[in-house]
Amino acid sequence: MQSLILAGGKGTRLRPLTMHTPKPMVPIANRPFLLYQMELLKRARVSDVILSLSYQPQKIEHKLTDGTDYGVRISYTVEASPLGTAGAYRNAAGLINETTVVFNGDVLTDIDLSDVIAYHREREAVATIVLAPVPNPSDYGLVETDEQGHVRRFVEKPKPEEITCDTINAGIYILEPRVLDYIPEGEPFMFEYEVFPRLLASGEPFFGYVWRDYWRDIGTPASYLQANLDVIAGRVKLLDLPSRERGDKFDETVELDARSVVDPSCTIKAGVRIINSVVGGNCYIEDRARIENSVVRGGTRIGPNATVSGAVVGKSCHIGRMVTVEGAVLGDKSVLTDYSQVGDGN
Numbered sequence: 001m002q003s004l005i006l007a008g009g010k011g012t013r014l015r016p017l018t019m020h021t022p023k024p025m026v027p028i029a030n031r032p033f034l035l036y037q038m039e040l041l042k043r044a045r046v047s048d049v050i051l052s053l054s055y056q057p058q059k060i061e062h063k064l065t066d067g068t069d070y071g072v073r074i075s076y077t078v079e080a081s082p083l084g085t086a087g088a089y090r091n092a093a094g095l096i097n098e099t100t101v102v103f104n105g106d107v108l109t110d111i112d113l114s115d116v117i118a119y120h121r122e123r124e125a126v127a128t129i130v131l132a133p134v135p136n137p138s139d140y141g142l143v144e145t146d147e148q149g150h151v152r153r154f155v156e157k158p159k160p161e162e163i164t165c166d167t168i169n170a171g172i173y174i175l176e177p178r179v180l181d182y183i184p185e186g187e188p189f190m191f192e193y194e195v196f197p198r199l200l201a202s203g204e205p206f207f208g209y210v211w212r213d214y215w216r217d218i219g220t221p222a223s224y225l226q227a228n229l230d231v232i233a234g235r236v237k238l239l240d241l242p243s244r245e246r247g248d249k250f251d252e253t254v255e256l257d258a259r260s261v262v263d264p265s266c267t268i269k270a271g272v273r274i275i276n277s278v279v280g281g282n283c284y285i286e287d288r289a290r291i292e293n294s295v296v297r298g299g300t301r302i303g304p305n306a307t308v309s310g311a312v313v314g315k316s317c318h319i320g321r322m323v324t325v326e327g328a329v330l331g332d333k334s335v336l337t338d339y340s341q342v343g344d345g346n
């Protein structure tokens, strides 16, 4: 069993967080997102991972190298220009010789892939898609199945009148190499708009496996923030939670709740309160600042008496004294001068 992670999108909906960090590397609870997906694969004893890249590939390769540090074997394919989801799979054809788990590089879930693989094998499927129920399918690929689990309809980004059920494509597929025959070489091609409808039209054994537990696409700032909060609340049973040890530059009066994950390299001054938040490495948080329900990336400075609430703060920002940031998203290196008020709480 092999795997291919589609990690070549530009992450436009997650801007500004993806301006200097490719989406698959944005940290969740201070760890690159892809580590969660690799853990999921490892658990199902799938240790051969092909990373399919296009946007900022060197940033990903440089960090993950051949995967030894993470207990997997990684090979890379890089597209000169994006080939789309199926084109990226076709582009890796030279490396694919058996059943493959294909993953969108932005879905966070603790599904047991071994169950999906067993389901796929029992039905002798050519393709199995994991389906997740969501309240509003319009941002996803809607998938209708019959009682036996056969896929009956696939509509990417359905219009309101096309919404006939609540199950969507969770971005995880088990594919037999035969699927490659449905994809032309060297041109942009999408599973969602082209391959899946073609599999349906040709009557191939194509199944859906419904997963009702944790699943989330981290591709927008609100969803990215929520994914971080879910992980620190222990709602995603994947990697062990990072250590909550206090660093030696945390003042003893610093109040940290049991959920927050704060990198121990930070300097945190007297009277600071950090509640239900993630704070990256080497931040400098000054006296009586308050951070709640937020993600603050590394290298950021937060001034005295500032409040950061329900926000995502990028790398190396400078937030002045008495500033309030509520429900806002700040790109890397943002500067907010003293007494600024930013976001929907103001």
Ligand code: GDD
Pocket (backbone or CB within 6 Å): 006, 007, 008, 009, 010, 011, 023, 052, 053, 054, 079, 081, 082, 083, 084, 085, 088, 103, 104, 105, 106, 107, 139, 140, 141, 142, 156, 168, 169, 170, 171, 192, 217, 219
């Ligand atoms: N290598 C490569 N090349 N990867 C790509 C390309 C490409 O040209 N285009 C997109 N990807 C990767 C993205 O990096 C991402 O990890 C994944 O493919 C899906 O792309 P998104 O842009 O995030 O798609 P989406 O979220 O709108 O919709 C997709 O995911 C939904 C579930 O989250 C579709 O698969 C929907 O059907 C699905 O419901």
Ligand code: MG
Pocket (backbone or CB within 6 Å): 104, 106, 217, 218, 219
């Ligand atoms: Mg997505």
